[in-house]
Amino acid sequence: MVSIRxxxxxxxxxxxxxxxxxxxxxxxxxxxANEHGIEYSPETLGRYVKKKIPQSVHAS
Ligand SMILES: [Zn+2]
Structure with missing residues (x-):
């Protein structure tokens, strides 16, 4: 599971x-898109979210 703020x-x-x-x-x-009116490309957002995933996710 991942989370983003x-x-x-x-x-x-x-x-x-x-x-x-x-x-x-x-x-x-x-x-x-809905709250901030910013349409990132899904690729850009995907890269960003992956960068935010804590290292512990990979450690198991
Ligand atoms: Zn927001």
Whole structure:
């Protein structure tokens, strides 16, 4: 499971989402478009979310 927080991305916003990587990318992409009017490409957002995944996810 991964999670992302909108304020980690530099927004003054308390939105956060967690779940499977694809769900998180999709939900956050939707949030960005609907709440902030920013349409990142899914590829860009996917790379960003992957960078945010804690190392512990890979350690198991
Ligand atoms: Zn936000």
């Amino acid at each position: 909108c304020d980690d991305c530099g927004f003054d916003c308390d939105y956060s989402v967690s779940g499977d990587l694809e769900q998180v990318v999709f939900a956050y992409w939707n949030h960005m």
